[in-house]
Amino acid sequence: MIEFKGTKTSWGLIAKLFHWSLALLLFWQVATGISLHNMEFSPFKIGIIGTHKFFGTLVFSLVVVRLIWKYMFNTHPKYENLTLFHKLVSNLVHFLLYVLVILIPIQGTIMTWLGGGDVFLLGIIKIPPIIEMDFILYPQALKVHYYSALTLTGLFSLHILAALYHRLLIKDKYGVWKRMAFRRQKV
Secondary structure, eight states, rough: OOSSSSSSSOOHHHHHHHHHHHHHHHHHHHHHHHHHHHHSHHHHHHHHHHHHHHHHHHHHHHHHHHIHHHHIOOOOOOOTTTOOHHHHHHHHHHHHHHHHHHHHHHHHHHHHHTOOOOOTTTTHHHHHHHSSOTTTTHHHHHHHHHHHHHHHHHHHHHHHHHIIHHHHHHHTTHHHHHHSSSSOOOO
C-alpha cells in the first residue's frame, strides 16, 4: 500500500515527490544560473533567462506548498537514534536550504525588476513590480543572486554527501536514506 502521508519510518509519497522534484529543479536552476552568469548576451541567453525565471517561480511555489504540507498536514518520521550533534547539524542545513530556496527566487525577482524586466508566476500571473528599474543597483543584485546560488550549491552538496554517507558508508543504520527513498513494496 502506498503511504501518501508520513509515518514513523517514512516521509510519505507526497513529501518524497516534493523532495526529489525540487532536487532536480535545483540542479537545473544552479546549472543554468551559473551558465547564464558566464554567457555573452545573445538570443539564446535571453531564452535561457526566460526558462530560468519560469523555473525559479516554480521552485518558489513548490517550496511554499511543501512547507505547508510538511508542517500542517504531514506526519514526521522519528529520528530517535541519531546523536544530538547529528540532529542539530541536519536541522541547521535543512533550515538554511529552505531559507535560500525561498530567498533566491525573491532575489531573482528583484533583480529582474531592477533590470526593467517582468516576472510572471509560473509563466501566467504577472507580479507587479514593487521597485523601479535601476541599472545602478542591478549589478549588485546580480552578484547577491549569484553568490547566494553558490552558497546554495555548497549546502546542497553537503546535503547530498550526508545522504551518500548514510546510504553507502554506514549502510543506512539510522534509516535516514530509507525515509526519503522510493522503494518497491515486496509482493
